[in-house]
Amino acid sequence: MAAVADKKLTGLVAATFTPLTPQGEVNLSQIGPYIDYLTQKQGVKNIFVNGTAGESMSFTVAERKMLAEEWCKKAKGIMDHVIVHVGCLSLKDSQELARHAAEIKADAIAIMAPFFLRPKNVAALRKFLQEVASAAPSMPFYYYHIPRITNVNLPVVDLLEDIENDIPSFSGVKFSASDAMDLGLCINNSKPQWTVLFGVDEELLSGLAMGAQGAIGSTYNYLGCHINKLLAAFEKNNLAEARRIQYNLQELLRYAKKYGGFDLGVNKQLMVELSGLPLGPPRPPVIQCPPENAQSIVQKFHSLFSESS
Numbered sequence: 001m002a003a004v005a006d007k008k009l010t011g012l013v014a015a016t017f018t019p020l021t022p023q024g025e026v027n028l029s030q031i032g033p034y035i036d037y038l039t040q041k042q043g044v045k046n047i048f049v050n051g052t053a054g055e056s057m058s059f060t061v062a063e064r065k066m067l068a069e070e071w072c073k074k075a076k077g078i079m080d081h082v083i084v085h086v087g088c089l090s091l092k093d094s095q096e097l098a099r100h101a102a103e104i105k106a107d108a109i110a111i112m113a114p115f116f117l118r119p120k121n122v123a124a125l126r127k128f129l130q131e132v133a134s135a136a137p138s139m140p141f142y143y144y145h146i147p148r149i150t151n152v153n154l155p156v157v158d159l160l161e162d163i164e165n166d167i168p169s170f171s172g173v174k175f176s177a178s179d180a181m182d183l184g185l186c187i188n189n190s191k192p193q194w195t196v197l198f199g200v201d202e203e204l205l206s207g208l209a210m211g212a213q214g215a216i217g218s219t220y221n222y223l224g225c226h227i228n229k230l231l232a233a234f235e236k237n238n239l240a241e242a243r244r245i246q247y248n249l250q251e252l253l254r255y256a257k258k259y260g261g262f263d264l265g266v267n268k269q270l271m272v273e274l275s276g277l278p279l280g281p282p283r284p285p286v287i288q289c290p291p292e293n294a295q296s297i298v299q300k301f302h303s304l305f306s307e308s309s
């Protein structure tokens with residue numbers, strides 16, 4: 001296993017969907033083809049598994065272990081990083097998944113705040129995170145800030161203060177919030193070996209402007225090659241080109257709103273249609289996007305993003 005911070009994580013990370021059979025059972029057989037699709041067709045070399053797009057909380061601990069193991073096994077030698085999200089509502093379940101991630105030699109773990117009984121202040125959040133991290137002390141550890149889902153909206157910059165004293169494996173933040181001030185302060189208060197990855201795909205350019213070193217997102221599953229161009233354009237200070245690509249992603253999400261919003265059901269179905277991978281339906285309570293709606297969004301996708309642009 002790589003020592004903590006052996007390989008610094010930067011660039012694009014796809015937050016994977018979870019392949020299911022048509023009956024809604026975990027379908028490990030699609031994980032190999034999924035990884036081939038990401039590397040060969042999308043130019044994506046990093047994955048974040050069992051996260052939000054992966055419907056983590058809808059799966060049992062046993063299912064999440066099977067999934068994490070297969071992602072790591074199939075990504076070995078092909079992907080640069082596999083980050084396993086181990087967040088659960090129960091500390092014990094999170095610790096079990098953290099230990100398991102270390103056993104299967106994942107590259108890093110990430111954890112969102114528990115959101116049934118929520119930590120009421122930064123100290124309480126830090127204690128929870130520290131107890132998870134200490135179950136797998138050799139695993140690079142990322143805090144996954146996604147207040148839209150957790151309703152835990154404590155300033156991340158406050159969490160970062162001397163965090164390495166409590167969590168020596170701390171390696172960075174997956175920042176999925178539209179809060180440019182907290183994001184900027186996180187980056188300004190980061191250690192050089194940490195990575196702050198931005199997680200709001202439709203606002204990536206603003207995250208890059210603030211200094212994010214990479215991006216994790218669900219849309220990079222099928223937009224990886226385009227978003228890699230956005231990252232390259234930003235690097236070269238070609239803001240006009242970076243904006244063009246960003247606007248197209250925003251137009252896609254705006255269009256999807258016509259069909260009730262860009263939720264996980266729509267998002268996963270778009271991946272199925274665009275990749276051709278049979279990833280199955282989402283698991284209830286998420287509902288599958290009706291095929292005619294998905295087709296209409298796919299058409300919009302093709303009008304916004306062509307192979308050559």
Ligand SMILES: CC(=O)N[C@H](C=O)[C@@H](O)[C@H](O)[C@H](O)CO
Nearest residue numbers: 052176199200201202217218219
């Ligand atoms: C709620 C959710 O899934 N957030 C993702 C990551 O944090 C994003 O990748 C979004 O899916 C994306 O930005 C579209 O809103």
Ligand SMILES: CC(=O)C(=O)O
Nearest residue numbers: 015051052053217218
């Ligand atoms: C979408 C995202 O970043 C996640 O799956 O956690």
